[in-house]
Amino acid sequence: MLLIRCPYCEEERPELEFRNAGEAHVARPADIAAISDEDFEAFFFIRSNPKGIIYERWRHIHGCARFFNAVRDTVSDKFVMTYKAGEPKPKKLPGVAK
Amino acid sequence: MVKGSQGVKSVQGAKNVQRTKRVQAAKKEAQTGDAVTVERREALAGRVFSAAGVTVTPLPPAERVSLRAPEDSVAALSRALGVTLPAKPKTSAAKAGRLAFWLGPDEWMVIDEGGKDPLADCARVKALHSAVGISHRNVAIAVTGPACEATVSAGCPQDLSLAVFPVGAVSRTVLGKAEIVLYRAAEDSFRIECWRSFSDYVFTFLSEAARDAAA
Numbered sequence: 001m002l003l004i005r006c007p008y009c010e011e012e013r014p015e016l017e018f019r020n021a022g023e024a025h026v027a028r029p030a031d032i033a034a035i036s037d038e039d040f041e042a043f044f045f046i047r048s049n050p051k052g053i054i055y056e057r058w059r060h061i062h063g064c065a066r067f068f069n070a071v072r073d074t075v076s077d078k079f080v081m082t083y084k085a086g087e088p089k090p091k092k093l094p095g096v097a098k
Numbered sequence: 099m100v101k102g103s104q105g106v107k108s109v110q111g112a113k114n115v116q117r118t119k120r121v122q123a124a125k126k127e128a129q130t131g132d133a134v135t136v137e138r139r140e141a142l143a144g145r146v147f148s149a150a151g152v153t154v155t156p157l158p159p160a161e162r163v164s165l166r167a168p169e170d171s172v173a174a175l176s177r178a179l180g181v182t183l184p185a186k187p188k189t190s191a192a193k194a195g196r197l198a199f200w201l202g203p204d205e206w207m208v209i210d211e212g213g214k215d216p217l218a219d220c221a222r223v224k225a226l227h228s229a230v231g232i233s234h235r236n237v238a239i240a241v242t243g244p245a246c247e248a249t250v251s252a253g254c255p256q257d258l259s260l261a262v263f264p265v266g267a268v269s270r271t272v273l274g275k276a277e278i279v280l281y282r283a284a285e286d287s288f289r290i291e292c293w294r295s296f297s298d299y300v301f302t303f304l305s306e307a308a309r310d311a312a313a
Contacts, residue, residue: 014255064202
């Protein structure tokens with residue numbers, strides 16, 4: 001079983017307590033009624049789907065119930081790190097050569 | 099066809115008579131002042147499971163409050179409740195029959211086993227908070243005995259060893275397919291809070307786990 005570190009509970013918890021909640025850092029336009037259909041499509045439907053490092057929202061639904069962000073490797077399925085919701089993308093990832 | 103519809107009519111007629119009788123009885127009751135008494139039916143009444151080294155027992159009803167509050171209100175709420183709301187994850191506080199569980203960064207569960215109402219205490223606090231009475235939503239089950247850890251571990255994926263889950267630790271987690279709040283009351287005693295509708299499943303699950311732990 002995967003162990004995921006919850007930044008609010010400050011410890012690693014079993015994956016059964018968590019739910020994935022889609023890609024992170026998708027900014028909602030300030031005036032969503034004013035944007036074009038193409039821009040709306042990009043915001044609403046288009047996701048990065050990379051091979052490698054992905055930034056995701058996760059929810060500790062059966063724990064503290066909080067949303068947080070996680071950096072995950074889609075190839076190895078390993079969690080690189082997690083950080084609280086609202087915090088910017090981490091500049092440096094631990095253990096990732098770049 | 100005609101006969102059938104007549105049959106339906108007569109059934110409806112009988113129902114109407116019954117309803118009229120009920121309304122009359124209710125009116126009479128209201129006039130004479132005989133209040134309808136509602137019997138309290140506990141979800142797990144009378145169900146106790148014992149195996150070698152572990153006992154699974156339903157706990158008596160208690161007053162419960164789900165409390166959400168920002169950091170600025172915590173001090174005032176703690177004073178009103180008479181128990182300091184814990185600020186650290188996975189911790190609890192206990193004082194004079196009252197338990198406060200940390201569930202999230204701004205979320206607590208307060209349990210009173212002494213029959214006093216924590217909801218009324220919260221109502222006196224002026225500071226911003228949200229307190230919801232959940233006394234009847236939850237059912238508590240005690241798992242006690244030296245094999246209690248093995249019993250709960252049968253369905254709970256967390257590490258429940260004393261080093262990681264010490265006495266006083268509390269966490270919302272899962273047991274089998276149900277969500278629970280798990281509290282370690284003593285080295286050999288767990289308190290499990292689950293929703294009333296899940297209580298039959300949780301109790302049966304724990305009973306089977308206790309049978310396995312004893313074997």
